[in-house]
Amino acid sequence: MEQFNSELAKLVGRKNLVIKNKDYTVIYNTSIHMLEDKNMLVYLEAIRNVELLSVLLGQQLKPKVKQFINLIANKYGESKTAVVAAVDKGLLALVRNSYSPALFAD
DSSP states (O other), X not given: OHHHHHHHHHHHHSTTOOOOXXXXXXXXXXXXXXXXXXXXXXXXXXXXXXXXXXXHHGGGGHHHHHHHHHHHHGGGGOOOHHHHHHHHHHHHHHIIIIIOTTTTOO
């Protein structure tokens, strides 16, 4: 997943990238299973994955956003600073890119 996230990060950095509307069910399901995992390193990578997907896919991610938000928000119970920071960043990316990108225009 780390390597997949690094490839997604490269795509995020590219200008004028057009993402086609395809079926990303396997990626979504893998991320969901990783978010449900008890291992902190695993679900941190999943949060990063969802964050990058929200930037790349934007409105296309909308059918899964509610489920991702519920799973990520459950991680607020953790006491580690890295987890809380990742959760904040991931939720902001989901809301910013999937729900109302016009409200957050820079």
